[in-house]
Amino acid sequence: MESLFEKLTILIKKYEKIILMGHTQPDLDSFGSCLGFSSILNSMHKENYIFIDIKNEELDTTLKQSITLVPNFNYIDKSNYKNIISDNTLLIILDTHLQERLEYPEILNDIKNIIVLDHHIKRPNYIKNTELFYIDSSLSSITELVSFYSKYLKVDLSPIVSTIMLTGIEIDTNGFNIKITEKAFEAAAYLVSEGADSILKLNLLKETKREFLRKADFIKSSYVYKKRYAICLLPLSVCMQSELAEISDSLLGLEGVEASFTIGQLEKKTVGISARSLGNVDVCSIMEEFGGGGHLTNAACQVDNTTMKALEKKLKIYLD
Numbered sequence: 114m115e116s117l118f119e120k121l122t123i124l125i126k127k128y129e130k131i132i133l134m135g136h137t138q139p140d141l142d143s144f145g146s147c148l149g150f151s152s153i154l155n156s157m158h159k160e161n162y163i164f165i166d167i168k169n170e171e172l173d174t175t176l177k178q179s180i181t182l183v184p185n186f187n188y189i190d191k192s193n194y195k196n197i198i199s200d201n202t203l204l205i206i207l208d209t210h211l212q213e214r215l216e217y218p219e220i221l222n223d224i225k226n227i228i229v230l231d232h233h234i235k236r237p238n239y240i241k242n243t244e245l246f247y248i249d250s251s252l253s254s255i256t257e258l259v260s261f262y263s264k265y266l267k268v269d270l271s272p273i274v275s276t277i278m279l280t281g282i283e284i285d286t287n288g289f290n291i292k293i294t295e296k297a298f299e300a301a302a303y304l305v306s307e308g309a310d311s312i313l314k315l316n317l318l319k320e321t322k323r324e325f326l327r328k329a330d331f332i333k334s335s336y337v338y339k340k341r342y343a344i345c346l347l348p349l350s351v352c353m354q355s356e357l358a359e360i361s362d363s364l365l366g367l368e369g370v371e372a373s374f375t376i377g378q379l380e381k382k383t384v385g386i387s388a389r390s391l392g393n394v395d396v397c398s399i400m401e402e403f404g405g406g407g408h409l410t411n412a413a414c415q416v417d418n419t420t421m422k423a424l425e426k427k428l429k430i431y432l433d
């Protein structure tokens with residue numbers, strides 16, 4: 114990784130301003146890696162901004178709570194980013210490599226200098242014409258890469274930022290259980306050494322009783338197919354991708370379940386599936402059949418102009 118870090122530092126130094134952007138419906142891996150990267154840029158005295166709509170009511174509770182803990186970063190969104198960009202602005206994309214998954218895809222019309230750092234399996238429609246494009250799909254979270262870069266540069270991360278980053282790794286590895294590697298623990302150890310606090314982490318991950326019971330209701334309505342696949346359809350008018358992911362995570366903990374699939378209506382005409390696996394079932398290739406992607410153990414898709422029932426039927430055909 115050292116040659117990557119050398120290259121990154123040289124590139125960063127060429128630019129006057131830097132914008133960090135994660136994916137849409139951000140999670141703590143996306144947001145935590147932006148915070149970590151911003152801390153690195155601050156230590157280099159580089160003017161930098163995190164592109165995220167912090168006032169968006171639809172952000173999940175954990176993220177909203179995290180944002181309140183780190184008010185001292187420069188946040189920008191689509192309403193004001195145009196004021197700061199120039200020809201000498203660099204966009205660093207974290208935790209995705211696809212334009213349509215960006216927090217704000219249209220930004221690519223305005224900024225031509227781009228670095229992509231991701232850990233998802235590379236898809237053909239990746240963002241092209243970049244200054245640097247780096248994917249390591251052996252990493253369970255992109256926060257790990259940012260942690261190693263920070264360690265390499267000997268940056269002092271604040272305990273709060275370290276905690277949010279550690280929570281990002283925890284979420285992306287389903288509690289340090291799935292797709293876990295030595296590197297994930299190494300990054301976690303580094304973040305703890307920078308002051309990451311496990312009690313605060315637990316508090317960030319807490320949910321309200323209402324949320325807990327709501328999830329329990331969905332899990333109650335799930336069923337097991339072919340003795341090894343848990344399938345759950347969310348009986349809601351609209352739900353969030355993160356909700357689907359949380360339910361699939363929980364279903365994976367049930368006895369006998371090797372892979373879990375949660376299907377829900379994301380928008381009026383868009384249905385999503387979030388899939389999880391313990392490792393014997395390649396959920397990435399199943400989600401690719403639906404135009405999605407991800408990892409062997411953690412993948413998702415979004416399909417337009419379909420219904421939940423139709424997707425459920427199609428899913429079962431693939432599982433057969």
Ligand SMILES: [Mn+2]
Binds near residue numbers: 142253254
């Ligand atoms: Mn991630």
